[in-house]
Amino acid sequence: MARPNNNYKPKKKELLRIALDLFIEKGYENTTITEIMKAAGLTKAGMYHYFSSKEEMLDEAISSIIEQDISNLRREMLKLSVEEKMILFTKGTATLSDLMQKLLNIKQSADASYAAYRIREKTIHANIPVLEEIIIEGNELGIYNIEYPKQAAEFLVLLGRAIVEPHILPDADREEAQKRAAAYLQLIQRWLIPPAQHFVDIQTVIFEEITGENE
Numbered sequence: 001m002a003r004p005n006n007n008y009k010p011k012k013k014e015l016l017r018i019a020l021d022l023f024i025e026k027g028y029e030n031t032t033i034t035e036i037m038k039a040a041g042l043t044k045a046g047m048y049h050y051f052s053s054k055e056e057m058l059d060e061a062i063s064s065i066i067e068q069d070i071s072n073l074r075r076e077m078l079k080l081s082v083e084e085k086m087i088l089f090t091k092g093t094a095t096l097s098d099l100m101q102k103l104l105n106i107k108q109s110a111d112a113s114y115a116a117y118r119i120r121e122k123t124i125h126a127n128i129p130v131l132e133e134i135i136i137e138g139n140e141l142g143i144y145n146i147e148y149p150k151q152a153a154e155f156l157v158l159l160g161r162a163i164v165e166p167h168i169l170p171d172a173d174r175e176e177a178q179k180r181a182a183a184y185l186q187l188i189q190r191w192l193i194p195p196a197q198h199f200v201d202i203q204t205v206i207f208e209e210i211t212g213e214n215e
Helices: 008-026 033-040 044-050 054-077 082-091 098-107 113-140 149-164 174-192 196-211
Strands: none
Touching (some): 008 033, 033 054
16 A cells, blocks of 8 residues: 655745746746746656646736635634625735735746736636625614625626726726726615725725725
8 A cells, every 4th residue: 555645745835936926027928848847846747746737836826816815814704703804805905925925926927928817717706705705694683685695796806806907907007997886886885785985985985995095
């Protein structure tokens, strides 16, 4: 009976870090499997023992970083009220790990079109359940009043991402950015029906995030 390889998980994690560093330094599209293999000191067979492709490596790196960031966000939310959870979620100000910073750097690479797409997709999917939980808790406490929390969370995350992400909507000047923020806030107000002061707090955060200023 073969012995378990106790070094498998640590080596795989190290390999992901090496790949991530190369993706950031050279760009995802310009980094080859051979370069990753050499940097990690692995043979071709050794490399494919852990990953079958560069795409699989990127996906697992993205997933592991986002999972850690969402875990940090959930821990931060444990001691907060529903209103505070919504504000924290809207700000996206959970403490960022070093890996999350690296992830953001990949996202900003000019040639990382595939990487940016996968980051966007996985980030959206990871954030929807968090917002859904906040809305459900708010419903139970009478803070929000929406019949379809899951669908509302899906739409709000998708629309919010479309507004703040480059390359999804056409470039916006200051006036257009303010109109997008105002339209997004109308949806939040009509769907969630939050208390007046809570809505003002959300409004302040949205305008800061989308336009870089208070309303």
